[in-house]
Amino acid sequence: MTEIEKTLQNKSVRPTAMRILIYKYMASKNTAVALTDIENAFDKAERTTLYRTLKTFEEKGLVHQIDDGTNISKFALCEPGCNCEIDQDLHLHFHCGNCDKTVCLTEHKIPHINLPQGYVAEDANLVIKGICDSCSQH
Amino acid sequence: MTEIEKTLQNKSVRPTAMRILIYKYMASKNTAVALTDIENAFDKAERTTLYRTLKTFEEKGLVHQIDDGTNISKFALCEPGCNCEIDQDLHLHFHCGNCDKTVCLTEHKIPHINLPQGYVAEDANLVIKGICDSCSQH
DNA sequence: AACATCAGTGCAACAGAAGTGCATTTAGTG
């Protein structure tokens, strides 16, 4: 049994062939991926399967969904200690306007915000847009 | 000439009947509105006209676009002193998971973030999700 | 006033992402 299979099982996700492939693919990228990205990477894959796989991964805490302002949902693997489902580990994301890639800046947490009376915060999403390190070097 | 007509002209937007109606509608709401919201409010309106009107408003700095994580673009009128087009006045937004409304918290600015080397920030988007004041009272 | 010009509007159609329903296959369990 591989590392990936163990990881999936730890989160109560049955390690099917497709799921392992998808997980591997996401692990190989250091950026967040959209459904369409995966679809193009494996041209034999069904969109529905990918869609539901990502949903499952998200429910089980294997990946987190990222909304980077492009109106296209992206996903990134959770770090080993990530507890995004219980409202901790709210790191921020960076979206590069040049290469259109979105990365997790897991070291950078979202600062605490004092909301007006009556407002109850449950989740937060902070996206910085600009030019990423690879693009700014050229 | 009404206040609204003056406001539009100040921003070099010709105050047509439709535009005045749309502006009035947005001013009457204290929440951000989606294209579909306006479409439903005036059932004689064309989606394209609304779409392009909002685009124009945004270009001219009358409204700012908000991405609240629902993957539906929303818009809100800029405050009198708002300079969102030149990357200031980056206030945060609150999205209520109960009533699905999104409001500007113009008093709350996005804190400065120190990015890793090589990353250049140009814009930022911070959305807090939770329960809004009206919903939390019940 | 007649005319030319251009912004604004209406209509139709398209693209892409998200989501659903159902049939079929695959995997785990007794």
Next chain:
DNA sequence: CACTAAATGCACTTCTGTTGCACTGATGTT
């Protein structure tokens, strides 16, 4: 092996966003 439940594949729908083209109405000029 037989049974059950989960996973997958296929077809289809819905919704938002977007563009192209034709038309209209306002603006400015002679």
